[in-house]
Amino acid sequence: MSIPFINRELSWLEFNQRVLNEALRGDLPLLERVKFLAITASNLDEFFQVRVGSLMLLRRSGRKNPDPSGLTPVQQLTEIRKRMQRMIEDQYKLFTTVLCPALQEAGIRLVDSKNLSPAQANKVAEAFHDSISPLLTPLAVVSGEEPPLVPALQLIVACRIADSETGAIRHALIPIPDGLPRRVSVSDGDGVSFVLIEDVVARHASELFPGEDVEATACFRVTRNGDIAVQEDDAADLAGEMEEVLAARKLSDTVRLELPASLPRDLAKVIQEVCGAPSEGTYRVAGPLALSGFMDLAFTPGFDNLRDEDWPSQPSPDIEPGDSIFDAVGRRDVLLHHPYESFEPVMRFIEEAADDPQVVSIKQVLYRTAKQSRIIDALIRAAENGKAVTVLVELKARFDEARNLLRAEELQRAGAQIVYGVKGLKTHAKICLVVRREDGRLRRYVHLGTGNYNESTARLYTDISLLTCRPEYGADASLFFNAVTGRSKLLRFQRLVPAPTAMKPRLLDLIASEAERARQGEPARIYAKVNSLQDPDIIAALYQASKAGVEINLNVRGICCLKTGDARHSKHIRVVSVIDRYLEHARIFYFHHGGDPEIFIASADWMGRNLDRRVELMVPIEDSRARRRLLRILESFFQDNTQASKILPDGSSERLKPAAGEKKFRAQEHFFKEARRSAKARDHERAMTFEPHRPK
Known part of the structure; x- marks a missing residue:
């Protein structure tokens, strides 16, 4: 039986409209509006290259099979063109009649x-x-x-x-x-x-x-x-x-x-x-081409008054100044919320490992990296220092292939063992394993995250990092690398949940478990934050859970093929999308589980490509403080009434506004202030604590 399903491509275009809506806001600083407009144009470049390109290949091959929404490739291309024409008109009307005159008045003149x-x-x-x-x-x-x-x-x-x-x-x-x-x-x-x-x-x-x-x-x-x-x-x-x-x-x-x-x-x-x-692929525009090229205009020096106030990343209160990362992680799990908390500890983790004489080996997956990557430099240094360095470089990371090829060759010349991904799959997991000799024994330290090892995008994307030395996580990390480098199977994991073998079945079981609890009259809740929701099996399971009475709150930044507002299928499902100064990129899943919650972070979205055709990792969070913090992060997005939009039944969206008498709440601003308060409180605590020097 078919289920209600929003077309993936049209849903993505509605996401890009939400980004364009930020550029249309008159209350946003002028250069921030220019930045958001440039982002919409850059997004469209990739959309045409990948998604429209794929549909055109399907059309040429004669494929007429409809997608889960019921549209054939030809019908999708027709609908995309209609929606695109409207978006392009909105982009250029904004640029020529609003932004250019405002820029000129502010002293930035396009002549x-x-x-x-x-x-x-x-x-x-x-x-x-x-x-x-x-x-x-x-x-x-x-x-x-x-x-x-x-x-x-x-x-x-x-x-x-x-x-x-x-x-x-x-x-x-x-x-x-x-x-x-x-x-x-x-x-x-x-x-x-x-x-x-x-x-x-x-x-x-x-x-x-x-x-x-x-x-x-x-x-x-x-x-x-x-x-x-x-x-x-x-x-x-x-x-x-x-x-x-x-x-x-x-x-x-x-x-x-x-x-x-x-x-x-x-x-x-x-x-x-x-x-x-083709004539249907030709677009006439009333202004300069390549609006993405105006991104650097948003960073024109001397116009700070036309930009947002800076939100500097804060140090983690769990890491003492001057502490080794290994000492900090040895005390307890460290959870980082980027970019509100600095990405520096993740880079230091690898840099310290490169130089630490006690470190024996480093194993890491690299999907996308910065142009001038400190992480790759550290891995090269580690190999030159005689450590056993193994790096899985994913050559199939679209549009980063050339850079990854070049850096892989540098790593190989330094003596690192290089693996070019896994045959038939993309390796999208975010994991680094460091093995260190301590007191005559080997101890494993692991970084697991939702984002790439890219210090540039780590300042622009929101992500979660977990640094841990729990033995079972270290053992699973070793099994993972054995699987992706040695062709063994992704089995026998104690904690980590890999795709494509186990993640989707586990998610379906967790959703079904909440549904069964609801049928038994117990409280049942699912909160999830993903970039995209497209997998038909996951959507069908969520519909079944909703029918059973499970309270489901979803924060989906981009593609959402689940149809909201359907009295039969999605009565208890609420979907919001938050577009703000940082690109929402973290994946966090919460299942109430009878009052003993199961909370995960993951590298994977709820899409068929992630769950069935990529090597991914879902990571259970066991530290009680970290679990409470992740739940608060999830809940904050559903309180946002300034930057959140409600996803409507037709796939479009409606911006949420504070109700009469309701206080404004902006999740990203809340996270920044929370990180700043935590850092200040930790500084104050350190200032009030006297630590004597003791003889060795």
Whole structure:
């Protein structure tokens, strides 16, 4: 029997609308609004590459099977285009009629290249000749010949060119390299003034074609299918196969073509032919292309008054200043809530392990890392220091494949043992195991988390870290690494719950247990925080639990295929989504369990890809303080009445507002203030405590 199900792609677009709603808020600082608008555009780039690309492949293959919502690939593409047109119109209306005038008034001016003063024109010409022109490579478009390869997601200036003697017309394309800044300064000391690089290239394009006249120019941008998977069954060399996948993406089918609304018809025709763009994949926009490129504008120096107040990460009260991480974790489990609490202890855990002579081995899974990663540097140092270092580098982490290949090679040269993921699955678990010799015995220390080992995103994403030396967790960590590096089975775990073998059955059992308790008249509750909820089996189980009377509160940031408000299936289910200054990324699950709660953190969302096709870990939390804290974190999201939105039955959302007389509550602000209070209280306690020096 089919169950109510919201289409995954349309649900994701509604998530992006919630992000856009932040940019639309008049009460938000101006540069924060610019940032949220840029995020929506960046999100759409990936959506087209992956999700639309996948649907176009299905359409081409002739697949007509509907998804669980009942839509075929063709129907999904039609609905996506309709919804996308509305979103694009909202984006550009906001940018051109609201944000640009407000920025100009604040002293940040986007100058039209047609309206430059003589001094500004000289600056632009100088920048073009010195910093831009030497890096440009025009590509001729010759009728009857193979069209030039158009790079994906780059700004490209198309030119109509006339021979100055014969008047013959031809066309050429000028790709703008990614390494060039989007903004070219024309500031004169009063605020910040800039022109866009594509306008600079168009203004001076004639200098690239001596003896010819550039009659018309237009900027365009193409998005290609990024849903090209490695064929692991035939790949004797996974690294080499991955390099072929990266090359194939550059040549893959066009899934979106962005053109200016005022583009001349002849240029539009040439561009569409060169790109092989279908008419239904062509989008006309009334403003600059690639709004994601305006992200750096949000961080323009000298305009702090146009940004949110800083929320600096706080030190954990469980780690004494100057303490070794091993000493702190040896006393008790350490739970960290990032970015309110610093990610520094996680990096120190690995850095100390690299240099500690008592550490024997380090094993770690790396999915996404920072560009300049202290963690990878520490692992290289550990290997060079003679420690046994094993790193599973997931080469199939989409869009991070090239970086992961490069860093894996560095680790291997340093002497680390490298494993390129698991055949047929992505390894998405967040785990690091350090084995240390203490008093003649080996002791295992483990980090388990919900987020990547990436110190850059750790300042922007909310995540949970657990540092522990509980023997059963260490034993499970060893079994886990034996499984992913030595082809043994993910079995016999004492505490950790792995996917794809055990996590989904365990979750279904936990949900069913709550349902049975409700049928017996006992209190039954499920609270869960995930990024996405799409797995049909999990959704069906939640519907059954709701029918039994289980109180279910779900905090789902993005995709939510569960249909709320259905009197038969979801009467007792409430779903909220919180969009705020930090990207909600932690996964936390709570099951009331007859008053003896079971609480977990996890690397996995409740999606089929995570539960059935990835190596993931769900981690039970046993420390009583940590358990209480995680429950408070979950409850806080359901109290939020300023940044939370209620997910409606059609998949759209409605922002929650305080009721009459109700105090405003913002979960992320609450977490920051709580972390600051805890750090201050710990500092005060230390200041009031006298510790004598004792002779050794």
